[in-house]
Amino acid sequence: MATAYTLPDISPTAVKNTASLVRIVALALISGAAIASRLFAVINFESIIHEFDPWFNYRATKVLASQGFYEFWNWFDPTAWYPLGRVVGGTVYPGLMATSGVIYNVLHKLNLPVDIRNICVLLAPGFSALTAWATYMFTKEMKDASAGLLAAAFIGITPGYISRSVAGSYDNEAIAIFLLMFTFFLWIKAVKLGSALYGSLAALFYFYMVAAWGGYAFITNMIPVHALTLMLMGRYSSRLYVAYCSWYAIGTLSSMQVPFVGFQPVRTSEHMGALGVFGLLQIVAFAQLARAHMSSKQFKDLLFYSVIGIGLIGAGGFVGLTYMGWIAPWTGRFYSLWDTGYAKKYIPIIASVSEHQPTAWPSFFMDLQLLIFLFPAGVILCFRELRDEHVFVIIYALVGSYFAGVMVRLMLTLTPCVCVSAAVAFSSLLDTYLDPAKPEVPVVEETAPATASKPAATATATGTSAIDDVVNAAKKSGKRGIFDLDTRLIIVFNAFCMLSFFVLHCTWVTSNAYSSPSVVLASQNQDGSQHIIDDFREAYYWLRQNTPETSVVMSWWDYGYQIAGMADRPTLVDNNTWNNTHIATVGKAMASTEEVAYPILRKHDVEYVLVIFGGLIGYSGDDINKFLWMVRISQGVWPDEIQEPNYFTPQGEYRVDDRASATMKNSLMYKMSYYRFAELFGGSKQAMDRVRNQRLPTVSPTLDYLDEAFTSENWIVRIYQVKKEDPLGRDLKSANAFTDGKKRKRSKPVSRRRAIM
Amino acid sequence: MAPKSTSSKATTVSPSSNPVLALWKSYNEQTPDRLRFIDAFLVFLMLTGVIQFVYCVLVTNFPFNAFLAGFSSTVGQFVLTASLRSQVDPENKNEFKEVSPERAFADFAFGSIVLHFFVFNFLG
Numbered sequence: 001m002a003t004a005y006t007l008p009d010i011s012p013t014a015v016k017n018t019a020s021l022v023r024i025v026a027l028a029l030i031s032g033a034a035i036a037s038r039l040f041a042v043i044n045f046e047s048i049i050h051e052f053d054p055w056f057n058y059r060a061t062k063v064l065a066s067q068g069f070y071e072f073w074n075w076f077d078p079t080a081w082y083p084l085g086r087v088v089g090g091t092v093y094p095g096l097m098a099t100s101g102v103i104y105n106v107l108h109k110l111n112l113p114v115d116i117r118n119i120c121v122l123l124a125p126g127f128s129a130l131t132a133w134a135t136y137m138f139t140k141e142m143k144d145a146s147a148g149l150l151a152a153a154f155i156g157i158t159p160g161y162i163s164r165s166v167a168g169s170y171d172n173e174a175i176a177i178f179l180l181m182f183t184f185f186l187w188i189k190a191v192k193l194g195s196a197l198y199g200s201l202a203a204l205f206y207f208y209m210v211a212a213w214g215g216y217a218f219i220t221n222m223i224p225v226h227a228l229t230l231m232l233m234g235r236y237s238s239r240l241y242v243a244y245c246s247w248y249a250i251g252t253l254s255s256m257q258v259p260f261v262g263f264q265p266v267r268t269s270e271h272m273g274a275l276g277v278f279g280l281l282q283i284v285a286f287a288q289l290a291r292a293h294m295s296s297k298q299f300k301d302l303l304f305y306s307v308i309g310i311g312l313i314g315a316g317g318f319v320g321l322t323y324m325g326w327i328a329p330w331t332g333r334f335y336s337l338w339d340t341g342y343a344k345k346y347i348p349i350i351a352s353v354s355e356h357q358p359t360a361w362p363s364f365f366m367d368l369q370l371l372i373f374l375f376p377a378g379v380i381l382c383f384r385e386l387r388d389e390h391v392f393v394i395i396y397a398l399v400g401s402y403f404a405g406v407m408v409r410l411m412l413t414l415t416p417c418v419c420v421s422a423a424v425a426f427s428s429l430l431d432t433y434l435d436p437a438k439p440e441v442p443v444v445e446e447t448a449p450a451t452a453s454k455p456a457a458t459a460t461a462t463g464t465s466a467i468d469d470v471v472n473a474a475k476k477s478g479k480r481g482i483f484d485l486d487t488r489l490i491i492v493f494n495a496f497c498m499l500s501f502f503v504l505h506c507t508w509v510t511s512n513a514y515s516s517p518s519v520v521l522a523s524q525n526q527d528g529s530q531h532i533i534d535d536f537r538e539a540y541y542w543l544r545q546n547t548p549e550t551s552v553v554m555s556w557w558d559y560g561y562q563i564a565g566m567a568d569r570p571t572l573v574d575n576n577t578w579n580n581t582h583i584a585t586v587g588k589a590m591a592s593t594e595e596v597a598y599p600i601l602r603k604h605d606v607e608y609v610l611v612i613f614g615g616l617i618g619y620s621g622d623d624i625n626k627f628l629w630m631v632r633i634s635q636g637v638w639p640d641e642i643q644e645p646n647y648f649t650p651q652g653e654y655r656v657d658d659r660a661s662a663t664m665k666n667s668l669m670y671k672m673s674y675y676r677f678a679e680l681f682g683g684s685k686q687a688m689d690r691v692r693n694q695r696l697p698t699v700s701p702t703l704d705y706l707d708e709a710f711t712s713e714n715w716i717v718r719i720y721q722v723k724k725e726d727p728l729g730r731d732l733k734s735a736n737a738f739t740d741g742k743k744r745k746r747s748k749p750v751s752r753r754r755a756i757m
Numbered sequence: 758m759a760p761k762s763t764s765s766k767a768t769t770v771s772p773s774s775n776p777v778l779a780l781w782k783s784y785n786e787q788t789p790d791r792l793r794f795i796d797a798f799l800v801f802l803m804l805t806g807v808i809q810f811v812y813c814v815l816v817t818n819f820p821f822n823a824f825l826a827g828f829s830s831t832v833g834q835f836v837l838t839a840s841l842r843s844q845v846d847p848e849n850k851n852e853f854k855e856v857s858p859e860r861a862f863a864d865f866a867f868g869s870i871v872l873h874f875f876v877f878n879f880l881g
Contacts, residue, residue: 194853196840196864200871238852242840246868249833253875256825263821285839292848293783298776 002438004485019145026149027136031129034156037507038125040515042167045532047121050517052558052575054170055565057096058120060088061170064101065116072097079570080560081582082552083604090259091578095179095212096172099123124165124174131416132156134181139420141188141389142382143427151423154502159509160367160415166515173412176213181416183209183219184396187226187247188389194239199246206247207254210261217270217334218413220255222399223247224277226392231284235388241285248278268328272318279314283307337406348636349577352629355409364404366513367411369505370498371422378421381428393421426495433491438483519562521619521716533617539717540566542710543608551607553719556590556623556630557583559610572604580633587634590627590669591642595733597668598705601722608709609720613673616680616715618690624656625691627669657694671701672720675708680715704733795842799835806831826879833872841865 041050049058064072073089080086100119107114132152139151155161164173183205190198210216227244230236252265252274265271287307291299321327329335336343336350340358343350350356364372379397382390396417404414516522521533543553544567552570553563560574573583585604589597601609614622623630628644635642646663649655656670664670678687678700687696706720726735788796806828813824844853844861856864 193855194844195856196837196844196861196868199840200864200868204871238843238846238849241843245836246840249829249836250868250872250875253826253829253833253872253879256822257875257878263825266825282836285843290780293780293787294776295779298779302776302780 002440003436004438004483004488005436007436023145023149027133027152030132030149030152030156033153034128034132035125037157037510038128038162038166040166040511041517042121044515045517045520045522047118048168048517048519049117049120049170049565050166050168050519051171052518052561054120054168055561056575057170057172058117059561059565060092061097061100061120062116064097065104069098069101072101080564080574080576081579082570082572084579084582086576086578091576093172093210093212093214093258093260095208095210096123096170096175098211099175100170120170121168124169124171125167127175127178128156128161128165131161131178131181134178134185135416135419138181138185138188138416139423141185141192142393142420143424146430147423147427150427151419154371154419154423155416157503157506157510158368158371158415158419159506159514160411160418162506162510163367163514164412166510168517172213173215176209176215177412177416179205179209179212180215180219180413184222184392187223187243188392190243190247191226191230191240191388191392194237194242196242196246199243200250202243202247203249203251203254206251207257210255211258215413216255220265220271220274222392222396224274225395225399227281228277229391229395230388231280233391235391236284236288238285238288240388241281244281245278248274267326269322269330270334272322272327276314276318280311283310283314337403340406347580348629348632349580349583352626352633356407359405359408359411363408363411366509368415368418370502371418374422374425375418378423378425381424382421393417393424397421429495430492433488433495533619533714533716535712535714535716536562537566539610539710539712539719542712543567543569543610543719546710547608552605553608553610554586554589554601554604554606555610556586556612556626558626559612563610569608572606581637584634584637587630588638588642590623591631591634591647591667593666594668594671594703594705595731596641598722598732601705602725606722609668609672609706609722611669611672611718611720613715613718614691615673615677615689619714619716620691622673622691622716623669624673627667628654630669655694656689656692656696658697665701668706671703672706672718674701675703675718675720676700677715704736789847792842792846795838795845799838799842802831802835802838806835820881822879822881826876826881830873830876833876834869837865837868837872840868 049055060072060075063075072094075088076085077088078085080088100116100123103123104114104116104119107119132155135155136145136148136152138148140148161177164171165177183202186198186202186205189195190202206216206219209219223244227240230240252271255261255265256263266275287303290302294302318327322329330338332343332347332350336347336356343356368375375397379394382393400410400414400417403410519536521535523531523533525531540563543563547569549568550570552572553567554572555563557573557575557577560571560576563569563571564574573579573586577583585600589600612619612622613624614620615624628647631642631644631647635644647654647661647667648664649659649661653659655661656664656674660670674696678696678698681687687698688694689696703720705723707723708718709721710717710719712718723732726732728735730738809824809828809831813828818824841861841864843849844856844864845858853861
């Protein structure tokens with residue numbers, strides 16, 4: 001057999017040993033790269049927790065590390081959701097905290113006294129290395145070890161996954177993607193072997209996943225859809241029965257141990273697919289068994305009367321129970337994935353989160369670069385060799401792409417699948433062009449120039465004869481041609497370049513886009529040096545050190561976790577948005593006039609109100625830009641008192657300058673944000689809001705019921721103290737007017753009203 | 758369960774008017790003792806599960822976690838045993854190439870232990 005190049009003569013065992021050594025070294029290097037590329041934020045700034053949600057996880061982990069597991073399990077947090085409190089043990093996925101707690105205890109047993117904060121910060125990079133390994137194992141089942149190594153390298157550095165797992169991003173996704181991939185690997189292995197051991201292990205890791213992330217519903221539905229598709233394709237086998245039943249029986253029971261999940265696996269629609277497929281599998285298995293014992297005619301009768309009957313009763317049961325309300329319908333969060341307009345119309349709090357918007361094309365390229373082009377090719381290759389596990393990847397690709405298109409944050413679940421199928425495609429390419437074997441050319445083609453000139457071949461000759469000529473010419477010259485070394489080198493070199501660009505792109509995106517802690521804001525000075533804006537911590541630490549420990553802070557829910565974590569003060573609402581009315585109350589207080597808001601503040605014992613204002617330095621994620629969501633959310637609860645159109649100009653514009661509507665100018669949020677802002681510019685017309693790019697009125701709003709308590713250096717965080725009632729029983733507005741020396745108008749009746757308590 | 762065994766078996770069965778009777782007869786003739794022993798256990802589990810379910814529907818489901826724990830222990834044990842049955846069935850040799858009967862039993866034991874750990878944890 002002809003070869004493009006000759007391989008050196010090495011014994012097969014030597015090749016095998018070297019290959020396994022290379023694999024180990026490669027995996028170690030990939031782990032190193034995965035960890036190292038996530039450390040930009042720690043090296044550039046410092047080792048702190050980023051974002052909002054991780055602050056709660058960190059606080060809970062601190063409780064777990066200092067007080068032990070049982071205290072954490074029964075932890076009632078009286079400082080969150082101030083009057084209500086929060087049962088943390090029953091409203092949290094404890095997997096992440098438990099993982100860090102275990103690591104913390106193990107390290108301390110080994111006399112490595114690492115701070116719990118550093119464990120929390122570095123947990124995600126550590127687990128990304130495990131994700132790379134799990135992806136390697138998964139892809140090895142799809143194709144071979146070399147594709148597995150490619151997939152591991154891809155997922156190690158792809159920005160789509162890094163975005164949720166940089167050092168300091170201590171969120172559930174940090175460990176969830178590893179658990180997702182490992183559960184899928186065990187499931188594939190269980191289906192392949194028909195082993196109850198792997199099924200049970202898949203169930204155990206599924207349990208870990210349930211304890212770690214709310215996205216476990218993805219696994220709960222992916223595995224049944226895979227099983228169902230295999231059955232519909234006529235690929236039912238006893239192996240499938242063994243794998244699915246051992247997974248479902250143990251997995252469902254174990255998932256119910258997590259208090260936050262509770263009885264959901266038997267009572268909600270999200271989990272009914274798994275139960276339905278479980279029932280169907282029993283019927284199919286029994287039918288298969290009966291079939292082995294009967295003639296085909298009898299089997300048909302039996303099938304017709306009993307099996308289909310049972311199936312219909314089962315399906316009818318589901319429908320009936322759902323209508324009767326015993327099985328809860330889809331929750332809003334999941335339902336909005338199907339009906340994409342649903343959240344915006346009915347649940348503004350879901351639509352208000354920026355991660356819940358649809359994904360734009362550029363972000364696919366930004367997060368996945370060349371993988372997004374290789375992804376469809378890999379899926380098609382899976383179709384060509386359609387084994388049971390390839391069906392899984394195909395379904396995963398379809399479902400994952402749909403969800404990633406609907407919601408930005410679900411890009412995360414698509415990324416592993418993209419890496420796997422891109423690795424399959426890429427490694428098939430390399431297999432083809434690195435394999436030295438040349439296909440045997442049929443002898444007929446040797447005479448191709450002759451046949452091409454014949455009239456019989458002229459139909460296709462114009463196109464093909466030229467190629468044939470080239471091929472034959474190359475054949476004669478020996479070392480050049482389609483199957484020869486030069487072509488191969490071009491392709492392989494090209495592939496190598498693509499991979500290099502991928503690495504460059506990933507590093508660039510990671511360092512520039514995804515490695516900034518949102519707690520500190522960085523900006524560049526004129527000379528290129530870095531200027532750090534640290535207003536958040538400045539203000540939170542002011543709260544922590546200068547206020548009584550029991551004083552309640554009201555802010556918009558985005559900052560609830562950070563206030564609880566950094567300032568250590570009770571908050572009214574936080575990022576766990578479980579009580580919509582409570583959030584709407586805060587929204588109403590922010591959106592109404594002082595007179596209306598004051599009783600609300602007093603009723604909730606609020607002592608400090610915190611707003612984020614970016615108008616001075618152009619920080620666009622401030623509360624004025626979020627203000628319309630506050631209005632919308634409170635409008636959903638009090639449609640008579642708060643109306644969104646009132647906050648717009650008559651032309652329907654959202655403005656903060658002279659032309660802003662009266663309701664807008666009188667709202668508490670507007671007054672708190674722009675209080676004394678014009679004076680900052682000397683009362684001239686120069687007061688410019690750098691975010692809205694609008695000139696503000698020369699006279700700043702006045703506050704009667706609040707006192708400015710603290711404003712951070714760049715005016716990002718402004719904290720106001722709620723005044724106590726006037727000792728003389730006047731309302732605070734007239735009391736202030738009196739102090740200012742303004743004469744009370746005669747026509748007005750004397751106001752002796754107190755705020756309603 | 759493998760398709761090719763189906764055709765060979767089906768011919769040996771004498772056609773009878775009642776398919777259920779035929780099934781019973783053929784089952785009695787062709788199933789090895791080991792599998793029949795497993796089947797007896799399966800029937801026992803099924804009866805236990807039915808009794809629990811009827812009790813839950815007719816009387817009360819009050820400690821719902823206790824009902825779920827008990828019921829899913831029977832269901833889980835049933836499917837694990839059924840898995841064992843199909844793994845040790847000599848007719849399925851081709852399907853489970855890498856699972857010997859001994860290995861299948863070890864898997865079964867492992868699965869059952871894990872299952873019952875969760876059952877006892879959930880009984881409350």
